[in-house]
Amino acid sequence: xxxxxxxxxxxxxxxxxxxxxxxxxxxxxxxxxxxxxxxxxxxxxxxxxxxxxxxxxxxxxxxxxxxxxxxxxxxxxxxxxxxxxxxxxxxxxxxxxxxxxxxxxxxxxxxxxxxxxxxxxxxxxxxxxxxxxxxxxxxxxxxxxxxxxxxxxxxxxxxxxxxxxxxxxxxxxxxxxxxxxxxxxxxxxxxxxxxxxxxxxxxxxxxxxxxxxxxxxxxxxxxxxxxxx
Amino acid sequence: xxxxxxxxxxxxxxxxxxxxxxxxxxxxxxxxxxxxxxxxxxxxxxxxxxxxxxxxxxxxxxxxxxxxxxxxxxxxxxxxxxxxxxxxxxxxxxxxxxxxxxxxxxxxxxxxxxxxxxxxxxxxxxxxxxxxxxxxxxxxxxxxxxxxxxxxxxxxxxxxxxxxxxxxxxxxxxxxxxxxxxxxxxxxxxxxxxxxxxxxxxxxxxxxxxxxxxxxxxxxxxxxxxxxxxxxxxxxxxxxxxxxxxxxxxxxxxxxxxxxxxxxxxxxxxxxxxxxxxxxxxxxxxxxxxxxxxx
Numbered sequence: 001x002x003x004x005x006x007x008x009x010x011x012x013x014x015x016x017x018x019x020x021x022x023x024x025x026x027x028x029x030x031x032x033x034x035x036x037x038x039x040x041x042x043x044x045x046x047x048x049x050x051x052x053x054x055x056x057x058x059x060x061x062x063x064x065x066x067x068x069x070x071x072x073x074x075x076x077x078x079x080x081x082x083x084x085x086x087x088x089x090x091x092x093x094x095x096x097x098x099x100x101x102x103x104x105x106x107x108x109x110x111x112x113x114x115x116x117x118x119x120x121x122x123x124x125x126x127x128x129x130x131x132x133x134x135x136x137x138x139x140x141x142x143x144x145x146x147x148x149x150x151x152x153x154x155x156x157x158x159x160x161x162x163x164x165x166x167x168x169x170x171x172x173x174x175x176x177x178x179x180x181x182x183x184x185x186x187x188x189x190x191x192x193x194x195x196x197x198x199x200x201x202x203x204x205x206x207x208x209x210x211x212x213x214x215x216x217x218x219x220x221x222x223x224x225x226x227x228x229x
Numbered sequence: 230x231x232x233x234x235x236x237x238x239x240x241x242x243x244x245x246x247x248x249x250x251x252x253x254x255x256x257x258x259x260x261x262x263x264x265x266x267x268x269x270x271x272x273x274x275x276x277x278x279x280x281x282x283x284x285x286x287x288x289x290x291x292x293x294x295x296x297x298x299x300x301x302x303x304x305x306x307x308x309x310x311x312x313x314x315x316x317x318x319x320x321x322x323x324x325x326x327x328x329x330x331x332x333x334x335x336x337x338x339x340x341x342x343x344x345x346x347x348x349x350x351x352x353x354x355x356x357x358x359x360x361x362x363x364x365x366x367x368x369x370x371x372x373x374x375x376x377x378x379x380x381x382x383x384x385x386x387x388x389x390x391x392x393x394x395x396x397x398x399x400x401x402x403x404x405x406x407x408x409x410x411x412x413x414x415x416x417x418x419x420x421x422x423x424x425x426x427x428x429x430x431x432x433x434x435x436x437x438x439x440x441x442x443x444x445x446x447x448x449x450x451x452x453x454x455x456x457x458x459x460x461x462x463x464x465x466x467x468x469x470x471x472x473x474x475x476x477x478x479x480x481x482x483x484x485x486x487x488x489x490x491x492x493x494x495x496x497x498x499x500x501x502x503x504x505x506x507x508x509x510x511x512x513x514x515x516x517x518x519x520x521x522x523x524x
Binding site for chain 1: 297504
């Protein structure tokens with residue numbers, strides 16, 4: 001019986017060890033691979049409305065309690081316009097316009113995105129095989145901006161918060177050479193900004209957290225601008 | 230029955246945890262604008278400053294209260310589990326406050342030489358050039374005299390000063406309520422924050438050695454704050470333009486601020502932040518606004 005248990009634990013350990021993959025390190029923009037002839041397509045994934053992101057509330061009830069405790073903040077954040085964060089796509093457009101001759105935004109439906117196969121390359125290669133887009137979208141380089149979440153970040157241990165809400169934007173921006181599926185640039189965006197002074201100001205529409213959120217947005221824009229330096 | 234207990238525990242926990250708020254500090258107020266009918270004409274402006282109080286100079290400190298999570302296993306009946314959640318929340322909250330206090334104490338220690346060098350500066354010396362505005366007794370509730378409390382901050386390098394001027398006017402006694410909230414019994418409350426320019430190495434040295442008059446540095450910030458307060462009370466700042474994100478130059482990086490620009494000259498940019506506080510920055514510190522200086 002014991003040997004079965006040992007075998008089971010060993011198998012689980014092996015499976016879980018295999019699940020851990022080395023994260024993609026940042027890749028500086030390979031400017032030498034860009035020239036006036038390259039056609040660049042920028043794809044911006046749908047940006048959801050800002051909200052409160054709760055981490056560490058480790059059980060369903062804990063999460064429910066944490067979400068309820070932050071509901072007025074979430075409601076406020078959800079009322080903020082997304083135009084500021086969305087304007088970061090213009091920075092990408094302008095940045096690539098300065099490097100290449102043809103740049104445009106492209107549309108990719110969820111179906112098209114799902115259709116893309118996995119790409120089994122080493123680090124430095126995109127996880128999806130984007131190469132098919134070269135012909136279908138008539139581009140040489142695909143640029144992806146994916147803002148996964150934004151608004152506020154609050155860390156919990158079960159029911160109890162460890163931090164005040166922080167201004168928060170998380171996402172990734174990368175470009176892929178559609179000849180090789182290799183990253184020409186890769187940068188994870190993860191900005192957390194501490195609120196100056198008080199944060200719990202529901203009657204004033206959370207000015208502290210709102211300001212911290214806009215600070216995080218601006219820091220993301222700075223990071224995007226730095227790609228082209 | 231079990232579901233009702235669970236619901237009760239959840240509700241109590243929500244109530245307790247919404248209480249995990251940041252503690253109120255004395256350099257923070259909720260802004261309350263003066264009603265249009267109560268606006269104070271600039272030539273009627275008077276303020277009260279407690280001349281016996283010492284200069285309040287503090288180190289700029291980090292506001293980050295984040296602490297590493299302390300794990301706790303809740304067990305037992307809903308009541309005992311709830312008690313454990315309460316104690317967990319209390320422990321975390323006290324750790325967060327301790328961290329903030331330590332950061333403030335540490336920041337104050339770092340600027341001790343500047344505190345020493347500023348001993349000649351007092352509330353009396355600050356009010357000297359504004360004598361015509363100062364009243365010498367605390368206003369009786371209802372008098373339209375604004376009370377002010379200046380709190381100065383210095384950065385860790387001791388090369389830059391800023392001032393937070395807390396200002397308030399109490400309601401007449403007849404209009405005061407029994408509310409425990411101080412704001413309900415005030416006609417006006419705000420913070421005027423003035424940032425000075427960074428001192429050169431040479432000037433910083435002279436100020437620390439007593440070879441230059443350090444009181445002038447404090448006076449300049451205080452005078453600017455009082456003039457701005459006068460404008461706020463007279464209704465000059467009541468029209469607020471659209472908000473934008475401003476880029477403010479800091480020592481080695483940039484700070485971003487969501488605010489409305491209410492005054493812009495060659496020397497200073499005056500803005501209203503999302504809390505409606507009025508902030509003054511040297512114009513060349515705001516890097517994403519066009520210069521107003523004649524070239």
